[in-house]
Amino acid sequence: MAVYWCTQCKSPVWASDRPVCFGCGSSEAKYLATDVRPVFARERRILEFYGHGSLDDAAVWRASKSTHYYINGQTVAAPSSEQLRRDLSAITEYLLAVGGYDVLDEQLIERYRKSLKNSQTRLAELEYEATSFIRETAGEFPEPQYQYLVSFSGGKDSTVVSDLVRRSLGRADILHIFGDTTLEDPNTYAYIHQFQADNPLIPFFPARAESDFFSLVDKMGPPSRTMRWCCTIFKIGPINEALQTFSHRVLTFYGIRAGESHHRGRYARITTRRRRDLYVSRAEDDLHGVTTRAKMGQQVTASPILDWSEFDVWLYILSHNLPFNKSYRLGFSRVGCWLCPMNSRWSELLTQLFFPENATLWRGKLLDFARRIGKPDPEEYVDSQAWTRRFGGAGLENRFTGLEVKPCGEMDHTIQLSVGRSVNKGLLEYLKPLGRINGDLGRSELGEIYLEGRCNGDWAGLIVQAIEGADIIRVTALAPKDFHRLMGYIRCQASKFEQCIRCTACAAVCPQGAITVCSDPPIYEIDQDRCTGCLECVTHFGSPGCLVAKSLSVYGEAATHDHLVRLNDMEESQS
Numbered sequence: 001m002a003v004y005w006c007t008q009c010k011s012p013v014w015a016s017d018r019p020v021c022f023g024c025g026s027s028e029a030k031y032l033a034t035d036v037r038p039v040f041a042r043e044r045r046i047l048e049f050y051g052h053g054s055l056d057d058a059a060v061w062r063a064s065k066s067t068h069y070y071i072n073g074q075t076v077a078a079p080s081s082e083q084l085r086r087d088l089s090a091i092t093e094y095l096l097a098v099g100g101y102d103v104l105d106e107q108l109i110e111r112y113r114k115s116l117k118n119s120q121t122r123l124a125e126l127e128y129e130a131t132s133f134i135r136e137t138a139g140e141f142p143e144p145q146y147q148y149l150v151s152f153s154g155g156k157d158s159t160v161v162s163d164l165v166r167r168s169l170g171r172a173d174i175l176h177i178f179g180d181t182t183l184e185d186p187n188t189y190a191y192i193h194q195f196q197a198d199n200p201l202i203p204f205f206p207a208r209a210e211s212d213f214f215s216l217v218d219k220m221g222p223p224s225r226t227m228r229w230c231c232t233i234f235k236i237g238p239i240n241e242a243l244q245t246f247s248h249r250v251l252t253f254y255g256i257r258a259g260e261s262h263h264r265g266r267y268a269r270i271t272t273r274r275r276r277d278l279y280v281s282r283a284e285d286d287l288h289g290v291t292t293r294a295k296m297g298q299q300v301t302a303s304p305i306l307d308w309s310e311f312d313v314w315l316y317i318l319s320h321n322l323p324f325n326k327s328y329r330l331g332f333s334r335v336g337c338w339l340c341p342m343n344s345r346w347s348e349l350l351t352q353l354f355f356p357e358n359a360t361l362w363r364g365k366l367l368d369f370a371r372r373i374g375k376p377d378p379e380e381y382v383d384s385q386a387w388t389r390r391f392g393g394a395g396l397e398n399r400f401t402g403l404e405v406k407p408c409g410e411m412d413h414t415i416q417l418s419v420g421r422s423v424n425k426g427l428l429e430y431l432k433p434l435g436r437i438n439g440d441l442g443r444s445e446l447g448e449i450y451l452e453g454r455c456n457g458d459w460a461g462l463i464v465q466a467i468e469g470a471d472i473i474r475v476t477a478l479a480p481k482d483f484h485r486l487m488g489y490i491r492c493q494a495s496k497f498e499q500c501i502r503c504t505a506c507a508a509v510c511p512q513g514a515i516t517v518c519s520d521p522p523i524y525e526i527d528q529d530r531c532t533g534c535l536e537c538v539t540h541f542g543s544p545g546c547l548v549a550k551s552l553s554v555y556g557e558a559a560t561h562d563h564l565v566r567l568n569d570m571e572e573s574q575s
Ligand code: SF4
Pocket: 496, 497, 499, 500, 501, 502, 503, 504, 505, 506, 507, 517, 541, 545, 546, 547, 548, 549
């Protein structure tokens, strides 16, 4: 399937390789692109700046996955990001030289709507399939056992899903949850407010992160494409926390689309059950887009528009005259955090153009960071987007080089860890995933903590010796099946104890809601009656155990650290 251009109707047609326009019956439509989106007044004006004439009356579409525009069916190359960067201030002036963009947008919306008349058969098919899916899913997970929920981001996809779910279920009162990362662009907040005002019967549940993003950047460095620590803390965590407060199980409808990214393409068609550090995946086809126990805890998620194209989403929005986030009128193809390292260069430049205060703030932060880590040319580091590719804490004064771990004399299955934070009572909390604390068995006068094994008998127990104020932790494993692996878990938890700044990520990944983390006042607590010992919080962030430690890790230095004894060597000496 792809988008073709009907020269008779002067509009796109979503079709297979033998396209027929349902508007005029023509079979002469020519191939345009794999997917397209409409182009509104300000983005048209940018094209006019580059000499494409007045586009107020033209039919303009943009390819979703390439840098082409289609003006009245003719292909036009988008300006390169280099051109845009160079011309940014001239474009700003050019945009300001005329007004009336919002009025023109309303006319364009009406014209797009009319031009999509030839796609109403497509729309009817999409709606029939999606509404059947929603009704069947709701039937499979019925109220009151399940609380129905729409995950609402303020983007176009969740706008469609919200409308579809309410129409399919014939209800105006479906609960909506908005995961407020605190970094949404101003248009998203405005749209959320407008949406609430327009739909007073929808109960709205904002899930907002308590942490301050910029102070975490100071501690961990900016998020990058490989280290998106922000998603866990600012998106998944708050929503997960909100879901834990519901007394029912939850059926959440998401606006995820497979075509949006490679990762998302795999996401909803696979059930990922994370159990300890083991993935068990299975084909999702029998569930038709329903994922049980997905990314966020014990919920069921359903993605009604999983197979929709971007064109389909716009076909729905425009045909039903749904209000939508104004950032799409500015030329953004996606909305979300305005400083996301995954954002395209195009989005970054649009942010500079339309939200200059945000862009200036973030650029200043990135320049500070570049200087802190000793980049010879901070401006180049920021402008070339090198920061989006950074990995680990190289150059940072608080980088993490791993813990010193060594075997403990001749004692079997015993290791000694040196931690850079004096032992205190808080250590207990980080040990709980590894076993249930039994206060009767540990000799507290020796700083001993006894943990009863609970992980399917993988170890019978752990004896931890940690004297308050010391910087050494000694751990003896009782009857471990796999000591090497267990040492890895212990090291993870010791790293957490050393590095924890209470970023809240651990709480975000616990499927039982057993972990409470708060930065102010500083709290990290695990309810051992809720903890099942699933080890998700232990293994979720890889070998350093802690998201912050991971972001600050410098593996090269860790490997050459004088005192570090490699776990493999230790395993040999212990076996
Ligand atoms: S241990 Fe690390 S990942 Fe967990 S809350 Fe603390 S800082 Fe965050």
